[in-house]
Amino acid sequence: MVMHVTLPDDTELTVPAHATGRDVAETIGPGLAKAALGTVVNGALSDLMSEVPDGAHVRILTKRDDEWIDLARHTLAHVMAQAVREMLVEEGYPPEAAKLAIGPVIEHGFYYDMDLPRPLSADDLPALEERMRAIVKADLGLRTYVLPREEALARYEAAGDPYKTELIRDLPDDEPIRFYEQGGEAGFTDLCRGPHVPSTGAIPPHFKLTSVAGAYWRGDESRPMLQRVYGVAFATADALEHHLWQVEEARKRDHRRLGQDLELFRLDEEVGPGLPLWLPRGAVMVEEIEALAKEMERKGGYRRVRSPHLSKEDLFLKSGHLPYYEDAMYPAMELDDVRYFVKPMNCPFHHKIYDARPRSYRELPLRLAEYGTCYRYEDSGALMGLMRVRSMQMNDAHVYCTEAQFEEEFLAVIDLYKAYFELFGIETYEMRLSKHAEAGLGKKYVDEPELWLRTEAMVRKVLTEHDVPFVEAEDEAAFYGPKIDVQITSAIGREFTLATNQVDFAQPARFGLTYAAEDGTLKQPLCLHRAPLSTHERLIGFLIEHYAGDFPLWLAPEQVRIVPIADRHLGYADDVRAALEAVDLRAEVDARSERMNAKIRDAELLKVPYVVVVGDAEEAAGEVSFRSRREPDGKGVALDAFVEHLREARDARASEIAPIA
RNA sequence: GCCAACGUAGCUCAGCGGUAGAGCAGCCGAUUCGUAAUCGGCAGGUCGUCGGUUCAAUUCCGACCGUUGGCUCCA
Numbered sequence: 199m200v201m202h203v204t205l206p207d208d209t210e211l212t213v214p215a216h217a218t219g220r221d222v223a224e225t226i227g228p229g230l231a232k233a234a235l236g237t238v239v240n241g242a243l244s245d246l247m248s249e250v251p252d253g254a255h256v257r258i259l260t261k262r263d264d265e266w267i268d269l270a271r272h273t274l275a276h277v278m279a280q281a282v283r284e285m286l287v288e289e290g291y292p293p294e295a296a297k298l299a300i301g302p303v304i305e306h307g308f309y310y311d312m313d314l315p316r317p318l319s320a321d322d323l324p325a326l327e328e329r330m331r332a333i334v335k336a337d338l339g340l341r342t343y344v345l346p347r348e349e350a351l352a353r354y355e356a357a358g359d360p361y362k363t364e365l366i367r368d369l370p371d372d373e374p375i376r377f378y379e380q381g382g383e384a385g386f387t388d389l390c391r392g393p394h395v396p397s398t399g400a401i402p403p404h405f406k407l408t409s410v411a412g413a414y415w416r417g418d419e420s421r422p423m424l425q426r427v428y429g430v431a432f433a434t435a436d437a438l439e440h441h442l443w444q445v446e447e448a449r450k451r452d453h454r455r456l457g458q459d460l461e462l463f464r465l466d467e468e469v470g471p472g473l474p475l476w477l478p479r480g481a482v483m484v485e486e487i488e489a490l491a492k493e494m495e496r497k498g499g500y501r502r503v504r505s506p507h508l509s510k511e512d513l514f515l516k517s518g519h520l521p522y523y524e525d526a527m528y529p530a531m532e533l534d535d536v537r538y539f540v541k542p543m544n545c546p547f548h549h550k551i552y553d554a555r556p557r558s559y560r561e562l563p564l565r566l567a568e569y570g571t572c573y574r575y576e577d578s579g580a581l582m583g584l585m586r587v588r589s590m591q592m593n594d595a596h597v598y599c600t601e602a603q604f605e606e607e608f609l610a611v612i613d614l615y616k617a618y619f620e621l622f623g624i625e626t627y628e629m630r631l632s633k634h635a636e637a638g639l640g641k642k643y644v645d646e647p648e649l650w651l652r653t654e655a656m657v658r659k660v661l662t663e664h665d666v667p668f669v670e671a672e673d674e675a676a677f678y679g680p681k682i683d684v685q686i687t688s689a690i691g692r693e694f695t696l697a698t699n700q701v702d703f704a705q706p707a708r709f710g711l712t713y714a715a716e717d718g719t720l721k722q723p724l725c726l727h728r729a730p731l732s733t734h735e736r737l738i739g740f741l742i743e744h745y746a747g748d749f750p751l752w753l754a755p756e757q758v759r760i761v762p763i764a765d766r767h768l769g770y771a772d773d774v775r776a777a778l779e780a781v782d783l784r785a786e787v788d789a790r791s792e793r794m795n796a797k798i799r800d801a802e803l804l805k806v807p808y809v810v811v812v813g814d815a816e817e818a819a820g821e822v823s824f825r826s827r828r829e830p831d832g833k834g835v836a837l838d839a840f841v842e843h844l845r846e847a848r849d850a851r852a853s854e855i856a857p858i859a
Numbered sequence: 860g861c862c863a864a865c866g867u868a869g870c871u872c873a874g875c876g877g878u879a880g881a882g883c884a885g886c887c888g889a890u891u892c893g894u895a896a897u898c899g900g901c902a903g904g905u906c907g908u909c910g911g912u913u914c915a916a917u918u919c920c921g922a923c924c925g926u927u928g929g930c931u932c933c934a
Contacts, residue, residue, distance in 0.1 A: 317862075317863065318863080319863065319864065320863080320864065320928095321864090408928095409863095409864095409928055409929070410862090410863060410864085410928085410929085411862070411863070411928060411929030411930070412861060412862025412863065412928095412929060412930055413861095413862080413929065413930045413931095414861075414862090414930055414931065417930070417931075418931085419860075419861070419930075419931045419932080420931095423861055423862050423930075424862085424930090425862070425863080426862090426929070426930080428928095428929080454926095454927095458870075459870090465925095465926085467907075467924075467925050467926085471924090471925070471926085517934090518934095519934060522934070523933095523934060525860095526932080526933075526934085542934070543934055545934080572934095574933080574934085576932080576933070577860050577861095577931075577932060577933085578860070578925090579860065579861070579862095579929090579930080579931080579932090580860090580931085580932060580933070581926090582927085586933080676934055677934065678934080681934095695933085700934085727934085761893095761894085762891095763891080763892065763893055763894095764891040764892065764893095765891060766891080767891095791888095791889090791890075791891080792892095792896090792897080793890090793891085793892055793896080793897055794891095794892060794893065794894065795892085795893090795894070795895060795896070795897090796895080796896050796897080797894095797895095798894050798895055799894095799895035799896055800895085800896085801895090802894095802895055803895080809894080811893065811894060813892095813893060814893095815893090823893085823894085825894060831894080
């Protein structure tokens with residue numbers, strides 16, 4: 199009984215039937231067998247303990263291959279679970295008290311979700327890590343076997359483990375119920391589809407437990423909260439060190455830290471959670487962003503409108519928001535038996551503005567824009583610096599158009615996204631077409647099954663025909679229609695949605711919006727909700743991390759810091775400031791009784807793009823000397839030329855500045 | 860909202876049953892200096908809030924508020 203496998207160089211190898219990856223490696227040669235850590239079978243990661251199917255393409259992994267570290271990460275999840283169990287047993291708990299849920303490999307590492315008899319804290323991690331290292335050092339061999347479903351179930355039912363039994367029950371009938379065991383029966387066994395390294399000794403010592411967190415069983419908030427321990431693991435010490443360095447660097451550009459250091463915003467406990475205060479420097483940025491958006495929208499044919507911060511309940515009942523989102527709205531205030539709500543979005547107001555008088559097809563597309571101030575009662579646990587807040591100002595607009603105009607309007611919005619991304623140097627982003635799920639009709643989504651399919655198809659068609667790359671996401675639409683979100687990863691690795699764009703077929707109907715068509719009949723417009731710059735809060739939070747606080751000239755809260763060398767230069771320093779302010783450049787003179795070095799240092803810490811130093815030489819010649827975070831230092835530059843140079847760079851909103859001639 | 864941790868001066872942090880300390884920032888004074896911290900002095904805290912234990916609580920316990928890491932959610 200033999201079978202054949204094909205190696206990467208296309209040689210065919212004859213091995214005994216039911217041969218494992220290890221058997222294949224041994225057949226190739228003893229040296230390889232010794233170095234082998236895992237396999238790739240028919241393109242999928244597998245391991246040495248698993249049988250290889252007849253006719254498979256097999257590649258043996260050694261530590262020269264990048265892929266094998268995921269095997270070690272997976273085994274580390276088991277090693278960690280074993281360490282947790284050992285620790286609890288030592289504390290006097292029975293072994294089955296630690297119930298294991300799932301322990302997958304993730305980017306850079308692994309985690310394991312567990313239901314434990316006592317809460318773990320970060321203080322437990324060093325001890326756990328030490329136990330893990332002992333298990334690695336003990337070099338426990340791994341083996342895998344398959345059990346019949348009933349036997350597997352009986353095993354976990356006996357231990358009273360609801361998680362594994364649920365997992366087993368949910369496995370398809372043809373899926374083998376596989377176990378991995380390390381260190382024999384006395385060691386550690388887990389229901390697992392693999393793959394793993396052949397023994398715990400193969401795990402490189404470059405791992406670290408990073409955090410403990412709660413996680414709902416199967417991500418469902420109605421189910422038990424489990425304890426999740428996260429770890430990272432790498433093939434080399436350098437890789438681990440590099441990762442930890444990156445984490446540290448990321449921490450340094452965290453917008454909350456920089457927002458404080460650069461005096462941009464503040465979250466004050468007494469004001470309320472998720473209600474940021476914009477400090478003067480941050481407010482400058484808000485206004486620059488707003489000026490940018492207004493300029494872009496003017497060019498894009500938008501008209502500006504303004505709407506109140508609150509309205510009567512009826513408006514939100516009509517829009518349909520209230521039934522879906524009441525929990526996430528600040529509660530009603532009641533006056534003279536009328537309930538008012540602070541607005542969580544602007545669309546109902548814009549619909550009313552559309553409806554202010556009868557509309558003609560000649561007016562369409564009608565694009566109404568507003569930097570609307572909204573309030574949402576986000577879950578307390580969801581709040582995070584500026585990225586997730588309860589008061590926000592949205593770069594909002596609604597485009598009302600005919601179905602025939604939809605394509606062009608939709609693309610114009612996508613182009614707007616792209617123009618912004620280019621301006622901010624955002625290179626990696628992902629467009630997501632978020633669709634409804636049938637099960638949610640009438641609950642999460644308005645109950646218009648045909649309209650859903652039709653709008654989704656419309657959007658997909660436009661994206662596809664114009665080669666806009668996108669992925670599709672099930673069950674993530676807005677309640678009134680499909681949406682296009684643009685996911686961005688900030689410099690510190692947090693992924694979140696910046697731009698968003700939704701197609702709304704429901705609200706125009708609910709508001710009875712119409713326009714007189716060419717043939718004199720009344721038709722219903724489509725509505726596009728779009729917010730390419732998200733909210734001020736989220737965008738600026740993102741930009742702080744993106745630029746690490748080192749903003750381009752046009753965005754910098756303070757553009758020029760003027761440092762007089764001695765008090766006798768204060769007069770000239772003030773002349774320089776006046777010259778800059780004459781063209782609306784933001785400049786300040788540091789008139790403190792400090793040494794020049796200290797003033798320069800403070801300006802650098804605030805990441806002021808240009809520091810101008812003026813002394814006797816500059817004053818006599820009407821010149822400036824400057825140091826810049828954007829270009830080589832300048833000496834003896836005529837004041838006029840310097841002002842003009844900065845004015846040009848500012849007006850162009852340049853992120854790169856060509857050195858002054 | 861859920862699980863866990865944390866909360867001491869404007870900021871970063873030390874202290875931890877006997878009633879609070881440093882550096883930076885601030886204020887005052889001296890210094891007037893050529894590209895990342897001049898020197899000296901002063902002032903600043905109901906130790907998140909409220910309760911409990913104790914002769915005594917910033918320190919131990921509980922609740923609440925806030926923040927953080929995750930989970931869930933995100934019109």
